[in-house]
Amino acid sequence: MLRELAALTRREYLKLARNPQAIFTSLLLPLLYLLLFGQGFHISLTSFSLPGAPPPTPATIAAFNLAYFRGAPDYYSYFAAGMVGFVAVTATLFIGANVIFDKLFGIFKRTRGTPAPSAAVFGSRLIAGATQPIAYAFFVLGLALVFAHVPGLAGLTVTAPITVVSVLEIVVAIVLLSLMFATLFLTFGILLEVPQTYFAAVNLLNLPVLLTSDALYPWGSMPQWLRNVSQYNPVSLAVNVIRETLFGSSAYPYGPGIYLLGLLAWTVVLIGIAIFFVRRALRPLE
Amino acid sequence: MAMEGTISAEHLVKVYDGKIRAVDDVSFEVKAGEVFGFLGPNGAGKTTTVSMLSAGLRPTSGRAVIDGLEVGADPEEVKRRIGVIFQETTADGDLTGLENLEIAAGCYGIPVAEGRARAKVLIEQMQLTEAADRYAKTYSGGMRRRLELAVGLVHNPRVLFLDEPTLGLDPQGRAGFWDFIQKLKKENGMTVFVTTHYLDEADGMCDRIAIIDHGKIVATGTPNELKDRVGGDVVTLKTGTGAAEITTLLQGLPGVHSIQHTDGSYRAKVQSGETFVPLAVDTATRAGVGVTGVTVKRPSLDEVFLDFTGREYREEEGPNATDRAVMMNRVRGALRR
Numbered sequence: 001m002l003r004e005l006a007a008l009t010r011r012e013y014l015k016l017a018r019n020p021q022a023i024f025t026s027l028l029l030p031l032l033y034l035l036l037f038g039q040g041f042h043i044s045l046t047s048f049s050l051p052g053a054p055p056p057t058p059a060t061i062a063a064f065n066l067a068y069f070r071g072a073p074d075y076y077s078y079f080a081a082g083m084v085g086f087v088a089v090t091a092t093l094f095i096g097a098n099v100i101f102d103k104l105f106g107i108f109k110r111t112r113g114t115p116a117p118s119a120a121v122f123g124s125r126l127i128a129g130a131t132q133p134i135a136y137a138f139f140v141l142g143l144a145l146v147f148a149h150v151p152g153l154a155g156l157t158v159t160a161p162i163t164v165v166s167v168l169e170i171v172v173a174i175v176l177l178s179l180m181f182a183t184l185f186l187t188f189g190i191l192l193e194v195p196q197t198y199f200a201a202v203n204l205l206n207l208p209v210l211l212t213s214d215a216l217y218p219w220g221s222m223p224q225w226l227r228n229v230s231q232y233n234p235v236s237l238a239v240n241v242i243r244e245t246l247f248g249s250s251a252y253p254y255g256p257g258i259y260l261l262g263l264l265a266w267t268v269v270l271i272g273i274a275i276f277f278v279r280r281a282l283r284p285l286e
Numbered sequence: 287m288a289m290e291g292t293i294s295a296e297h298l299v300k301v302y303d304g305k306i307r308a309v310d311d312v313s314f315e316v317k318a319g320e321v322f323g324f325l326g327p328n329g330a331g332k333t334t335t336v337s338m339l340s341a342g343l344r345p346t347s348g349r350a351v352i353d354g355l356e357v358g359a360d361p362e363e364v365k366r367r368i369g370v371i372f373q374e375t376t377a378d379g380d381l382t383g384l385e386n387l388e389i390a391a392g393c394y395g396i397p398v399a400e401g402r403a404r405a406k407v408l409i410e411q412m413q414l415t416e417a418a419d420r421y422a423k424t425y426s427g428g429m430r431r432r433l434e435l436a437v438g439l440v441h442n443p444r445v446l447f448l449d450e451p452t453l454g455l456d457p458q459g460r461a462g463f464w465d466f467i468q469k470l471k472k473e474n475g476m477t478v479f480v481t482t483h484y485l486d487e488a489d490g491m492c493d494r495i496a497i498i499d500h501g502k503i504v505a506t507g508t509p510n511e512l513k514d515r516v517g518g519d520v521v522t523l524k525t526g527t528g529a530a531e532i533t534t535l536l537q538g539l540p541g542v543h544s545i546q547h548t549d550g551s552y553r554a555k556v557q558s559g560e561t562f563v564p565l566a567v568d569t570a571t572r573a574g575v576g577v578t579g580v581t582v583k584r585p586s587l588d589e590v591f592l593d594f595t596g597r598e599y600r601e602e603e604g605p606n607a608t609d610r611a612v613m614m615n616r617v618r619g620a621l622r623r
Contacts, residue, residue: 007392007401015380110376110437113342114393115365 004120005127008111012128015098026132030087030140034080034147042154044074068220070243070251075218076154080144081246082215084137085239088174089210091133092181093202096189099125100198118282122274125186126179133178141170158246166245169256173241173263180234180267187274190281215239219251234266291318291353291444291477293339298348300334308334310501311348316479316494321471323492324481325587331501332481333373336449339479340370353444366394369438373450377433379423383414386422386433387440394441401440408436412466428459435466446470448480452487460484464491485587495587497594504594509587516585516593518543519559523552523566524579532573539565553592559583 016023045056045064056064065073072078102108111121141156148155160166185202192198213235214222222230230236241256241263249255293316300309309331316322324332337343339350341361350357353367377386384405391401409418412432417425422433431451438446448467452460464487470476482488488495489509496506505512518541525532533547541557556562559582570577583589 003395003397004393006398007389010392011378011381011385011389014385015378018380105379106372106374106376107378109372109374110390111393113340113365113370113372113376114390115362115395116393117362 001117001120004114004116005123008116008120008124009127012124016128016132023132026091026136027139029090030083030136031143033083033086034140034143035153038076038079038083038144039154041079042074042076064220066251068218069247070214070219071159071247071249072243073157073159073247074154076144077157077159077247078218078243079216080140080156081242082213082239083140083144084170084174084242085177085213085235086210086215087140088133088137088177088238089181089206089235091136092129092178092185093206094185095125095129095182096185096187096192096202097195097198098129099186099189100192100195103193104195112282118279121282122186122190122278126182129186130175130178130182133182134174137174137178156246160244160246160248162245166256169260170242170245172260173238173256176260176263176267177234177238180263180270183267183270183274187277190278209233209235213239232262234263237263237266291475292316292351293322293445293477293479294351295335295339296349296351298335298338298350299346300331300338300343301346307501309338309345312498312501312503313348314496314503314506316477318477319471319475320493321467321478321480321491323488323495324479324498325483325485325488325495325591326481326498327483330483330498332483332498333449334501335498336370336447336479336481340368340447341365342370366441367444369441369443369446371431371434371438371446371448371451373453375430375434377422377430377437379421381422382419383422383425383433383436384409384418387436390437390440396441404440404442405436408439412436427455428462431455431459431463432466435463439470443476445477445479448478450481450483452482452484460487467491485591489587497591499591499595505590512587512590513585516555516589518555518557518585519562520583520585520589521554521556521559521562521566522579522581522583523554523570523577525550525552525570525575525577530573530575532570532575535569535573536566539569555593 045061065071069075069078072081099108102111144156145158146155147153148157184205188198188201192201210216212226212229213233214227214230215235217226219227237259240252240259244252244256244259295312295314298309298312299307301307312331312335314322324335326332334343338345339352339357341352341357341364344358352364355364355367357364377383378389381389387405387408388398388401391404392398396404406418409415412435414429414432414436417429422430425433435451438448451467452463455463467478467480468491471478480487480492492509494506494508495512497504497512505515507515523536531547533545533552536542536545536552536554539562541561543555543557546553552566554562554566563580563582567577567580585593
C-alpha cells in the first residue's frame with residue numbers, strides 16, 4: 001500500500017512541478033484579492049470620522065473593532081485572516097477536475113488496471129491536492145504581513161502575542177480545512193465523468209460555502225441569521241481559529257480548541273462519506 | 287501448477303442495460319505460452335471479453351480463470367499476474383518514458399530501486415533509450431505503443447493481454463510491434479492474448495485464433511485449421527447485374543463444394559480452381575450469362591470469416607449497437623451523478 005501510495009503521489013507532484021502556469025494563476029487570485037479587493041474595502045473607525053469632529057478615543061476604537069472585526073485592528077487585518085480560509089477552499093476546486101481529465105486521457109484506466117488499492121489512488125491525489133491550498137494559505141498570510149510594512153498599502157497587523165502553540169493552531173486549522181475540501185472535490189472527480197458536470201457542481205457548492213461564512217463580511221454588519229448559519233460553516237471555524245490566534249479571543253465565545261474540534265468533526269464526516277462512495281466507485285471489478 | 291499461465295473462459299456473458307448482449311456465452315481455453323488471437327470486427331465483443339478476463343469488468347454470468355485464479359474471486363491478485371495493454375494510450379504524456387515505467391512499477395508494489403532497474407531494462411528492450419528522458423507526449427505513435435507494452439510488462443506478468451495493440455500504427459510500426467511480441471513469447475514463454483481486427487496479424491502472428499462476431503465465438507483453431515475448414519480454392523465469378531441466376535448450373539459442376547450468389551457475383555468453394563474456371567465460364571456463357579471477371583484464391587482468413595459468419599470482413603466499421611449502448615450507458619451514468 002505504501003509503495004503504491006508513494007509512486008502515485010510522486011506522479012502528482014511531478015505533474016504539479018511541470019505546470020508552473022497553474023501555480024502562478026492559482027497565486028494570482030489571492031494576490032488580486034489582497035491587492036485590490038482588500039485595499040478597496042479597507043476601513044477602520046477613523047475612516048468614518050467627520051471633518052472637525054473629535055477623533056475617536058482608543059476605547060471607542062477597541063469597542064468598534066471588537067463588534068465589527070471581532071477584535072482585529074482594521075478590516076484589512078480581519079479580511080486577510082478570512083482570505084486564508086477562502087484560499088484554502090478555492091485552491092482545492094480543480095483537484096477533482098484532474099481526475100476527470102485523467103479518465104478522459106486513459107491515464108486513470110492504466111492506474112485502475114494495476115492492483116494499486118483505491119486508498120492509494122485516492123490518498124495520493126488527496127496528499128498532493130491538499131498541499132497546494134496549504135501552501136497558498138501560508139502565502140496569503142505571509143503576503144498580508146509584508147503588505148503591512150509597504151507604504152501606501154494596508155496589511156495584516158497582528159495584535160495578539162504569537163506562540164508556538166498558536167502557530168500550530170493556525171497550521172492545524174488550515175490543514176484540516178484544505179483536507180476537508182480536497183476530499184470533497186476529489187470525491188466529485190472520482191464519481192463524475194464529464195468536466196462540465198463537475199464544474200457546475202463545484203460552482204454550485206463553492207459560492208454558498210464561502211458566502212455563508214464570515215471570511216469576508218465584517219462580523220458587525222452581518223445579519224443575525226447569517227451569523228447563526230456561519231458559526232457552523234467550516235470556513236468560519238477555521239477562520240475563527242486564525243483570527244483568535246492573531247487578534248485575541250475576547251470576541252469569541254469559545255477558544256480555538258473548540259473550533260478545531262468542530263473542523264475536525266466536519267473533516268471526519270466528509271472523509272467517511274468519501275470513503276463510502278469512493279470504495280464503491282473504485283471497487284476492483286466494475 | 288498445470289494452470290500456470292493459462293486462460294480459461296467459461297460461458298462468459300456480458301449484458302449492458304439489461305438488453306445488449308455484448309458477449310454471448312463465450313468459452314475457450316488458452317494454453318500456457320500460446321499467442322491466442324481474438325479476431326473480429328469492431329463491436330464484436332473483443333474489448334468487453336478482454337475487460338472481463340483482465341479483472342476490469344464483472345461478467346453478467348460465466349467465469350474466467352487466469353493463471354489458476356478465478357477472476358471474480360481475487361481480481362487484485364489476478365491484476366498482479368497479468369499485464370494489460372489497452373486499446374487507447376494510457377501512458378501519461380506529461381511524464382518521461384522512464385517516469386511512466388517507474389510509477390507503474392510502484393503501482394505493483396515493486397520497491398523503488400528495483401522498479402528503476404526494471405524500467406531501464408525495459409526502456410532498452412523497447413529501443414526507447416534515446417527517448418527515455420523525454421516526455422511521452424513527444425513520442426511517435428510507434429514509440430508510444432512500445433512504451434505501453436513496457437508499462438504492461440513492468441511487473442513480469444505471466445499472461446499478457448493486448449487489446450488492439452497496433453490500432454492506428456503504420457505497417458512498419460505494426461511489424462515492429464509484433465517483433466517484440468514474438469520475442470517475448472520466445473524468450474519468456476509468456477502467454478499472450480491479443481485482440482485484433484487485422485486479419486493478416488492474426489494469420490501470421492497467432493498460434494491459435496478464435497473468431498468472434500456479434501458477441502459469439504464462431505470458430506476456433508490454428509490459422510491453418512481454419513483455412514482447411516473452408517477447403518480447396520475460392521473462385522469468384524463476376525457477372526453483369528441483372529443476369530440470369532446460374533447457381534444450380536454451377537453447383538452441378540465437378541469438384542464444387544458450395545456456391546454463394548451475392549451482388550452480381552458467384553463465390554464458389556471448389557476442389558481445384560484450375561479445373562473449375564474453364565468449366566464455369568463455359569457453363570455461364572451457354573446460359574447466356576456474360577462473365578466479366580474471375581479470381582481464384584487460396585483461402586485466407588477473410589474467406590474463413592466469410593465462411594463462418596456469412597458476410598464480408600471489414601476492418602473499419604463504425605460504432606455498432608454495442609458501442610452505442612456502452613456510450614449511452616456512460617452518458618446516462620454521468621448524468622445520474
